[in-house]
Amino acid sequence: MQTSTEKSPETTPQVAESKRQKRAARIADHASGSITALLIKIGMLAVVDAIAVYGLFVLFLRQDWVIFAVVLLVTIAINVIYFKRGLLPLKYLAPGLVFLLIFQIFVVGYTAYISFTNYGTGHNSTKEDAVSSLIQSAQYRVPDSPTYGLTVVEQLGAFSFLVTDPDGDVLIGNTETPLTEVSDAEMSGDKAVSLPGYTSLNFTDIVTNQDAIAAMTVQISDDPNDGALRTPDGSSAYLYLSTLAYDEAADTMTNTETGVVYSDTGNGAFTSEDGEELLPGWSVVIGAENYLTAFTDQSIRGPLIAVTTWTFLFAILSVATTFMLGLFLAVVFNDMRMRGRKFYRVLMILPYAFPGFLGALVWAGMLNKDFGFVNLALLGGAEIPWLTNEWLAKFSILFVNLWLGFPYMFLVCTGALQSIPDELQEAAKMDGASPWQVFRRIKFPLLLVSVAPLLISSFAFNFNNFNLIYMLTNGGPRDASASINVGGSDILISMVYKVAFVGANRDYGLASAFSIIIFVIVAIIAIVSFRQTKALEDLN
Amino acid sequence: MRVKNSSFLKAGALAAVAALSLAGCSAGGSDKAESDSESTLTVWVDADRAPVLKEAAADFTEESGVKVKLVQKDFTKIQDEFIAQVPSGKGPDITIGAHDWLGNFVTNGVVQPIELGDKAAEFEDVAIQATSYEGKTYGLPYAIENLALLRNTALAPNAPTSYDDMVATGKAAGTEFPFIVQVGAESDPYHLYPFQTSFGAPVFGTNPDGSYNPDDLTIGTGTAFATWLAEQGAAGNLSTSLTSDIAQEKFNAGASPYFLTGPWNVGGAQEAGIDVAVDPIPSAGGQPAQPFVGVQAFFVSAKSKNTLAANEFLTNFIATEDVQTALFEKGQRPPALTASFEAAASDPIVAAFGEVGVNGVPQPTIPQMGKVWQFWGVTQAAIIDGEGDPTELWTKMTADIQAAIAG
Numbered sequence: 001m002q003t004s005t006e007k008s009p010e011t012t013p014q015v016a017e018s019k020r021q022k023r024a025a026r027i028a029d030h031a032s033g034s035i036t037a038l039l040i041k042i043g044m045l046a047v048v049d050a051i052a053v054y055g056l057f058v059l060f061l062r063q064d065w066v067i068f069a070v071v072l073l074v075t076i077a078i079n080v081i082y083f084k085r086g087l088l089p090l091k092y093l094a095p096g097l098v099f100l101l102i103f104q105i106f107v108v109g110y111t112a113y114i115s116f117t118n119y120g121t122g123h124n125s126t127k128e129d130a131v132s133s134l135i136q137s138a139q140y141r142v143p144d145s146p147t148y149g150l151t152v153v154e155q156l157g158a159f160s161f162l163v164t165d166p167d168g169d170v171l172i173g174n175t176e177t178p179l180t181e182v183s184d185a186e187m188s189g190d191k192a193v194s195l196p197g198y199t200s201l202n203f204t205d206i207v208t209n210q211d212a213i214a215a216m217t218v219q220i221s222d223d224p225n226d227g228a229l230r231t232p233d234g235s236s237a238y239l240y241l242s243t244l245a246y247d248e249a250a251d252t253m254t255n256t257e258t259g260v261v262y263s264d265t266g267n268g269a270f271t272s273e274d275g276e277e278l279l280p281g282w283s284v285v286i287g288a289e290n291y292l293t294a295f296t297d298q299s300i301r302g303p304l305i306a307v308t309t310w311t312f313l314f315a316i317l318s319v320a321t322t323f324m325l326g327l328f329l330a331v332v333f334n335d336m337r338m339r340g341r342k343f344y345r346v347l348m349i350l351p352y353a354f355p356g357f358l359g360a361l362v363w364a365g366m367l368n369k370d371f372g373f374v375n376l377a378l379l380g381g382a383e384i385p386w387l388t389n390e391w392l393a394k395f396s397i398l399f400v401n402l403w404l405g406f407p408y409m410f411l412v413c414t415g416a417l418q419s420i421p422d423e424l425q426e427a428a429k430m431d432g433a434s435p436w437q438v439f440r441r442i443k444f445p446l447l448l449v450s451v452a453p454l455l456i457s458s459f460a461f462n463f464n465n466f467n468l469i470y471m472l473t474n475g476g477p478r479d480a481s482a483s484i485n486v487g488g489s490d491i492l493i494s495m496v497y498k499v500a501f502v503g504a505n506r507d508y509g510l511a512s513a514f515s516i517i518i519f520v521i522v523a524i525i526a527i528v529s530f531r532q533t534k535a536l537e538d539l540n
Numbered sequence: 541m542r543v544k545n546s547s548f549l550k551a552g553a554l555a556a557v558a559a560l561s562l563a564g565c566s567a568g569g570s571d572k573a574e575s576d577s578e579s580t581l582t583v584w585v586d587a588d589r590a591p592v593l594k595e596a597a598a599d600f601t602e603e604s605g606v607k608v609k610l611v612q613k614d615f616t617k618i619q620d621e622f623i624a625q626v627p628s629g630k631g632p633d634i635t636i637g638a639h640d641w642l643g644n645f646v647t648n649g650v651v652q653p654i655e656l657g658d659k660a661a662e663f664e665d666v667a668i669q670a671t672s673y674e675g676k677t678y679g680l681p682y683a684i685e686n687l688a689l690l691r692n693t694a695l696a697p698n699a700p701t702s703y704d705d706m707v708a709t710g711k712a713a714g715t716e717f718p719f720i721v722q723v724g725a726e727s728d729p730y731h732l733y734p735f736q737t738s739f740g741a742p743v744f745g746t747n748p749d750g751s752y753n754p755d756d757l758t759i760g761t762g763t764a765f766a767t768w769l770a771e772q773g774a775a776g777n778l779s780t781s782l783t784s785d786i787a788q789e790k791f792n793a794g795a796s797p798y799f800l801t802g803p804w805n806v807g808g809a810q811e812a813g814i815d816v817a818v819d820p821i822p823s824a825g826g827q828p829a830q831p832f833v834g835v836q837a838f839f840v841s842a843k844s845k846n847t848l849a850a851n852e853f854l855t856n857f858i859a860t861e862d863v864q865t866a867l868f869e870k871g872q873r874p875p876a877l878t879a880s881f882e883a884a885a886s887d888p889i890v891a892a893f894g895e896v897g898v899n900g901v902p903q904p905t906i907p908q909m910g911k912v913w914q915f916w917g918v919t920q921a922a923i924i925d926g927e928g929d930p931t932e933l934w935t936k937m938t939a940d941i942q943a944a945i946a947g
Contacts (some may be wrong), residue, residue, distance in 0.1 A: 121647060121648060121907070122648060124623060125626075125627030125649065126627070129627055129649060129842075130649055132842075133649030133650075133652075133842050136652050136842060137646065137649075137652065137653055137676065139653070140675060140676055141655055147657050147658055203604050203605070203852075204604070207579050207605065207606050207846070207848065207849050208579065210845075210846060210849060211845055211847075213848060214847040232654060232855075233655075233855060234848045235852075236657060238655055279646075279647045279648075279649075280647055280648050280649030368783070368786070369780075369781045370781035371782075372781075387725065388780065476725050477725065478918040478921075485914045501620070502914075505907070505910050505911065
């Protein structure tokens with residue numbers, strides 16, 4: 001429908017067009033409004049919408065309302081942006097914004113959320129799951145109780161257990177009525193298989209209704225404390241007793257043997273009065289407790305400070321050493337008088353072409369105290385504990401990182417040096433500057449303008465250089481006198497990994513709190529340094 | 541001609557609506573498939589077990605009409621993924637696993653007990669003990685593995701009678717090492733455990749029913765073992781530089797007559813042309829050297845909607861002699877079912893490993909064990925490297941473990 005407000009460009013007053021204008025219009029046509037382009041656009045949006053709608057259906061079924069709303073809003077926003085005219089800048093920004101939302105903001109937000117919970121070993125699900133799991137595992141087969149032959153029978157849609165006890169007596173019962181003896185059952189061998197008035201279920205029927213049948217408990221007498229029959233496979237039944245009873249109204253678990261009452265005290269597990277917790281519990285929001293632990297717990301704060309200091313040292317020294325070596329080599333190889341430069345350049349890129357974690361692993365082998373290449377072949381059998389002495393381990397890490405990292409700096413510096421106009425150098429020479437002065441006053445500041453942001457990102461990368469630490473020393477050497485699992489060369493990220501994933505007691509909440517702390521540190525450093533870089537640009 | 545955008549807007553809207561409804565259909569379709577899948581058992585297996593289970597699964601489907609979907613997983617990642625996915629309802633009905641994950645599984649509420657009934661008696665005792673937790677059986681065991689002493693018969697014709705005898709004959713053989721055991725920078729308490737038990741210092745005491753008692757930390761009595769570790773470290777018999785791959789490489793190169801390791805290294809040694817014999821682990825402290833026994837098992841998810849079918853599949857298919865034997869032939873680990881174990885024992889290597897395993901102890905599954913590992917290896921490594929008084933270090937370690945368990 002053509003409305004008066006939506007004038008197409010065609011209706012604009014025509015002026016006599018020059019050849020040039022016509023050509024320009026043709027190009028504009030081509031660039032903006034061609035049918036193929038529009039069809040492609042619609043096609044791609046259709047794909048996006050289809051995926052989004054599929055996602056919405058899945059989320060709807062899982063009743064995940066928060067994410068449902070987010071997906072819905074994003075989808076609507078995308079459709080509006082691409083179908084409405086006049087939102088040109090957004091059209092370019094939207095994909096980036098969506099990815100930013102998914103891969104950065106959501107991840108950080110979710111990590112922050114986890115850091116306020118007690119998510120971890122023993123607290124990894126909902127309360128509902130914890131209750132059913134506790135009840136499930138509190139049931140136990142009465143020791144040495146006999147196996148009852150079982151046929152599941154059905155009458156008017158209700159299932160009953162037709163069981164044959166070890167003495168050959170045949171009984172029937174269901175969830176409401178306890179077992180009663182029957183006499184007219186049809187036997188097959190020494191097992192009752194059917195009863196007049198009832199339909200016997202075959203295995204397929206049992207499997208179809210297995211949820212209901214597996215949940216059935218049939219009391220063997222009027223007294224519930226005598227226990228109940230349950231079946232794990234539909235063909236035999238056993239006598240079960242339960243040690244735990246859940247009182248839904250009071251929200252408590254009672255141990256039927258000891259009489260101890262466990263109640264929900266808000267810490268994510270049923271807890272008795274003397275503080276004993278029943279596990280599994282469930283995950284709950286516990287506020288800033290994880291952060292408090294990180295900063296106040298004596299056994300964590302000490303190592304945390306040491307690890308943070310070393311992380312900064314490691315990141316700064318790694319950037320400094322690789323940059324200095326890279327720059328030095330770049331300057332040397334930028335000199336026309338150097339022979340065979342291409343050959344050397346290729347040679348120096350080699351460490352860069354090697355996958356980092358593999359390189360670290362190979363170095364770990366070469367630095368082995370007794371069997372490593374370095375000690376055995378290069379140092380004639382010296383038993384230098386490269387990786388098992390704390391200070392040597394730190395040195396080895398810096399050294400290996402230098403080996404891995406200088407080619408990158410070399411490449412970057414070579415590029416930056418070559419982009420500095422030769423005239424500047426010539427002019428300085430004419431003014432009588434020495435080569436050192438030229439480098440110090442002209443080349444280096446110009447180089448820094450383009451390289452500084454890369455140095456900052458390199459710092460951020462090394463700050464979280466998990467691969468190197470994990471593959472080379474695994475954070476070791478561990479100090480046998482320390483009381484937590486942190487080694488002498490651990491950096492923050494490898495410490496977080498150990499808190500979250502190593503050992504039987506995993507604490508995702510605490511690890512997330514550490515991650516957020518790291519995120520804040522790196523963010524502050526990045527902001528401050530980028531400001532500084534800007535100042536650098538202004539100077540020139 | 542310039543395009544009238546507004547008319548294309550309408551076309552676009554139409555297309556979008558079409559896409560929406562199409563997507564809706566497809567979503568609805570897959571939804572239906574999901575409701576069908578109630579009678580499909582999803583089983584996580586690792587690459588080694590998948591081909592064998594495929595046949596058992598086909599038989600099961602034929603007999604019961606229940607489909608079995610085998611999902612191949614990286615064995616080392618199963619524990620974490622299972623714990624993460626079961627609560628979300630996305631996990632499998634059954635997973636393969638190692639018995640020492642069980643404590644973690646139970647504390648996280650992701651597995652349910654299975655009732656073996658009278659079938660329990662058909663398994664090796666150690667296998668049932670290992671898959672039980674607080675008196676309930678949670679897993680269906682299928683294989684047992686443990687350490688034993690490999691001997692290069694060309695270098696040492698006879699089995700050693702004791703640790704000292706082993707070192708003496710090893711030295712007499714004139715090889716680079718008298719014997720090899722992997723240790724590594726943070727030691728390897730698993731591989732050194734037989735020596736520790738030979739000094740009468742297991743990690744935990746046991747309850748009358750054979751389960752471990754976390755309140756009874758018997759590891760503290762191991763100071764004699766600690767002193768012995770220091771001596772062996774000083775003598776060069778144990779070295780923290782000897783990592784698993786170096787150990788394997790050295791033995792395969794004939795650098796030692798003895799190698800304390802598991803069945804997983806036998807194939808490599810035989811391929812390297814070594815005539816291997818398997819002996820009991822010699823005692824260092826006078827008492828029997830008992831290695832940890834690991835049991836491989838199948839576990840049923842706590843949130844499985846197919847409990848009956850899962851139990852049926854495990855107790856009446858996996859627990860049969862045919863399947864257990866087939867699993868053994870694939871993985872070369874002694875089967876957990878006694879009948880299959882006896883059949884497999886015709887292979888002298890399996891028989892020898894099995895014999896050592898029968899005298900072994902199940903690796904503790906109680907969650908407190910996690911607190912032990914984090915101090916145990918580091919302390920052993922420090923003692924072997926001679927970094928301090930062994931008795932003091934061992935006592936400190938015991939105190940640390942005690943504090944960690946209490947806290």
